Amino acid sequence: MVCPRCIALVQHELLKVEAVVKNVRLGEIELVLPLASIHKEQVKERLFHAGFEVLDDPKQIVVEQVKTKIIDYVQNRQVSRYNLSDYLASSFSFSYARIARLFVAHTALTIEKFYILQRIEKVKELLSYGELSLEEIAMQLQYKDVSHLSKQFKKTVGITPSYYRKHQRFDRKFLDHIST
Helix, strand or coil: CCCHHHHHHHHHHHHHCCCCEEEEECCEEEECCCCCHHHHHHHHHHHHHCCCCCCCCHHHHHHHHHHHHHHHHHHCCCHHHCCHHHHHHHHCCCCHHHHHHHHHHHHCCCHHHHHHHHHHHHHHHHHHHCCCCHHHHHHHCCCCCHHHHHHHHHHHHCCCHHHHHHCCCCCCCCHHHCCC
């Protein structure tokens, strides 16, 4: 779940099976009482048809939480003043090395690659607005310089940021669908 409409849809589906919802946040549902098995399967099926997946595997849940933290890290400028590995390690009860191993095992991507893909999507977003220069975007997303941003963008997207902006090639991805 990555938006308020997603949260509302999940809440609506839970109410249909008379679940008593304590809290629904991005990627997380907290119920007052556990669902009966039959209701759990109904919720899973309804959410699957709406484009969601219910995760039962604790390791997969951690991986999804890591993804959410990385997205937050890129989107929230105040959070991003911290080193990514420190930010992730402080968010979980185990080491960054363990988080990284778990992430690679379940996504076939390193945390660094996922982070780069998220940053590039943010660059695309900022370019599409047309309000900031490449220098300002590089500074906002903490690239060491415009050259670094441009090289990473071209390597990932296949075109330069300037070409992307000039030709209005605003083919962006949903943040929760970024994997390659």
